[in-house]
Amino acid sequence: AQKITQTQPGMFVQEKEAVTLDCTYDTSDQSYGLFWYKQPSSGEMIFLIYQGSYDEQNATEGRYSLNFQKARKSANLVISASQLGDSAMYFCAMREGGSSTLGRLYFGRGTQLTVWP
């Protein structure tokens, strides 16, 4: 079974508007971390935001916020006031706390975001 599911291969948003990128996850661990990375066309992976399984409040980092719904196992990324430079591939990822996985990061297939003027 997929550990991370991103159901939106592509999303389009107009500049200055907000956009939500969906992510659902699957784990039986109580302890886990959820991450979002941005990958521009140059290829590097840029860390955006982190949410821990025990965090009661949604994480925020500048224009990025994470809509964490633990019971639904979803961790959607919200980008407010989109900018042209936000056009990139976005990956949702998870690290589990169990020792069997030794801290590896599981990735979804990504969502290609295009911001238009």
Place this chain on the structure above:
Amino acid sequence: DGGITQSPKYLFRKEGQNVTLSCEQNLNHDAMYWYRQDPGQGLRLIYYSQIVNDFQKGDIAEGYSVSREKKESFPLTVTSAQKNPTAFYLCASSRPGDYTSKLFFGSGTQLSVL
């Protein structure tokens, strides 16, 4: 500045040839990882290492080999047994076994077959 250096940025492999991708980090991280990225498939784990002289296979280890002789270095060899090696390869590092710790990534190596 601390970070991860991957080299070369572009690499070409001839039929039957082994090639080695370099990954060096100065973040003092114990754990290092190799991921392969194909269009539309996200990142898939090839190998990972939690400590020096130890490493484990990931999801797609066939046709690849690694070594971890130094904490700072985790080279990946793409062997001739890997029949479809064309992909973007990303190296990463982190604190081991800590699910709250993010992975730091290098800038990647694009491998193509001639």
